[in-house]
Each structure stands twice: as C-alpha cells, then as structure tokens.
Amino acid sequence: GDSVTQMEGPVTLSEEAFLTINCTYTATGYPSLFWYVQYPGEGLQLLLKATKADDKGSNKGFEATYRKETTSFHLEKGSVQVSDSAVYFCALRYNNNDMRFGAGTRLTVKP
Amino acid sequence: NAGVTQTPKFRVLKTGQSMTLLCAQDMNHEYMYWYRQDPGMGLRLIHYSVGEGTTAKGEVPDGYNVSRLKKQNFLLGLESAAPSQTSVYFCASSLGGRNEKLFFGSGTQLSVL
Numbered sequence: 001g002d003s004v005t006q007m008e009g010p011v012t013l014s015e016e017a018f019l020t021i022n023c024t025y026t027a028t029g030y031p032s033l034f035w036y037v038q039y040p041g042e043g044l045q046l047l048l049k050a051t052k053a054d055d056k057g058s059n060k061g062f063e064a065t066y067r068k069e070t071t072s073f074h075l076e077k078g079s080v081q082v083s084d085s086a087v088y089f090c091a092l093r094y095n096n097n098d099m100r101f102g103a104g105t106r107l108t109v110k111p
Numbered sequence: 112n113a114g115v116t117q118t119p120k121f122r123v124l125k126t127g128q129s130m131t132l133l134c135a136q137d138m139n140h141e142y143m144y145w146y147r148q149d150p151g152m153g154l155r156l157i158h159y160s161v162g163e164g165t166t167a168k169g170e171v172p173d174g175y176n177v178s179r180l181k182k183q184n185f186l187l188g189l190e191s192a193a194p195s196q197t198s199v200y201f202c203a204s205s206l207g208g209r210n211e212k213l214f215f216g217s218g219t220q221l222s223v224l
Contacts, residue, residue, distance in 0.1 A: 004153075032209045043115070043201055043215030044154075051210045089153060093209045097161065098169065099144075103153040 002027045006090050006102035013080055013109050021075040021105045023064075023090035031092040033057075033066050033073040034099070038087045047075075047088070080109045113137050117202050117216035124192045124223045132187040132219050134202030142205045143185040144169075144213065145177060147198040154201065160185055161207075192223045 007022040025033065032051045036044040048057035053068035062077045073090060090102040115136045124130055134143065141162050146154040156169030160179040174196060176188045185204075189196060199220050203213040 006153075034212065041217070043203075043217045044213070045215065046212040049210070049212065093211075095209055097142075097159060097167070098156055099203075099213055101146075101153040101155075103151055 002031065002092060002094050002098075002100050004090050004092055004100055004102040006088075006105050008103070008105070010106040010108060013107070015082055015109055015111055016079045017109075019075070019077040019080045019084075019107070021088055021090075021107070023073045023075065023102060025071050025073065025090075025092050027071075027092060027094055029094055030068075031094040033064070034091040034093065035062070035064055035073070035075050036089040036091060036101075038089065038104070040086075044089060080107070082109045082111055085109045115202055115204055115214050115216040117200075117219050119219060120217070121220045122222070124189075124221065126193060126223060128192050129188070129190050130192065130221075131189075132200055132202075132221075134185045134187070134204075134216060135183055136185075136202075136204040136214070137183065138204060138214065139182070140204035140214070141182070141207055143179065144203045144205075145175070145185065145187045146201045146203065147171065148201060148218070149198050157187065157200075194223045197221060197223045 034049045035047040037047045048059040050057040050066035056065045087104045093099045144159045145157040158177040163182040202216045
C-alpha cells in the first residue's frame with residue numbers, strides 16, 4: 001500500500017545552519033505530497049504541499065520539490081531559526097479517504 | 112474561528128473502562144478522521160467519515176468505534192480500554208479532493224492504566 005518513509009531523528013542544528021529532512025514515498029498512482037509541522041502541545045498544521053511532479057512547495061523559507069523519478073519530497077531550509085524547532089511530518093494523499101504520514105522527524109535548533 | 116475542537120484534552124482511564132472523545136468542526140467539511148500518534152510511528156488512521164451518517168475503518172480500527180450523526184461532529188469511542196490504547200488522539204477534517212490539506216485539532220492525551 002501507499003507509504004511514506006522519513007529520515008529518522010532527532011536532528012539537532014545550530015541557528016542559521018542548512019536543513020534537509022529526507023522523505024521518500026511508495027504509491028500506486030500519483031499522490032499529492034505534503035509537509036506538516038507540529039509544535040509542542042499542538043496539532044499538526046500544513047507547512048507546504050505539491051500536487052504534481054516537479055512542483056515546488058514553499059512557505060516560511062522552507063521548500064520541497066516533488067520528484068517523481070526518485071519518489072522523493074525532501075524538505076529544505078537555508079537558514080534555520082530556534083523557532084523552527086518542532087516535529088516535521090511528510091505525508092501523501094492519494095484519494096479522499098486517507099492521508100498517510102511518515103514517522104516524523106524532531107528538529108531542535110540551538111542558539 | 113474555532114476550526115477543529117477536541118474534548119477532553121487529557122484523560123486517564125483504568126483498563127476496561129469506556130469513554131468517548133468528541134470532535135467538532137465548524138468549517139462544513141465533509142471528511143473527518145481520527146488518528147492516533149505513537150512515538151516512532153507517526154500518525155495512524157483509526158476511522159474516518161466521508162459524510163454525515165457514514166463511517167469507515169482505517170489502518171488500526173480494532174478496539175474503537177465511531178459515529179457521525181451530525182456533519183460537524185465525529186465521536187470516537189473506546190468500549191473497553193486497554194493499555195495498548197495509551198496514545199495521543201487527533202481529530203482532523205478536510206474538504207474532498209487529494210490536493211486538500213487536513214485541519215487538525217490540538218489532540219487528546221489518553222493514558223490507560
């Protein structure tokens with residue numbers, strides 16, 4: 001079935017460092033891909049999405065490109081801030097009924 | 112602008128007790144979902160609904176029941192709680208279509224002793 005695999009965390013970076021969180025997917029068709037972020041004590045909220053191959057989603061300095069040839073949707077940010085500390089989830093949605101999530105990657109950014 | 116509201120936020124049960132989690136959304140969404148979040152496993156779908164009066168099983172439905180009597184509400188029930196059901200539960204809702212995002216509630220932390 002459809003699934004998402006994320007790099008395991010936790011990830012600890014210094015402020016202004018470059019961030020990459022890897023995400024690959026397995027799907028029978030052409031899903032839409034999403035990155036969600038979860039801050040402590042809160043529910044998940046959408047960070048960015050891409051709905052077809054070669055689309056780039058971007059928001060708040062984060063970006064990810066839908067790569068059909070490598071079935072990947074890696075999250076990147078050029079310069080992280082302490083406020084980016086959170087858990088990041090990669091997800092895919094193939095139909096109306098379900099959104100499949102990866103295991104999540106915890107990011108800690110130190111001053 | 113409430114969005115998705117879950118009650119209660121925290122609950123402690125003894126093994127064998129029952130309880131109901133309530134989810135309410137004010138966005139007129141057709142689709143509603145219940146997920147559980149466990150360390151290292153991400154979010155797993157328990158049950159979902161594609162409209163008032165409909166429910167369907169997700170990835171991990173055993174031990175749970177749901178009802179969607181009103182479009183805005185989606186109830187998750189545990190008839191006989193087990194320690195394996197200790198988890199954080201999230202409700203979500205969305206519009207139809209694979210490009211649409213899910214809107215999440217803030218979660219319910221449930222401990223079963």
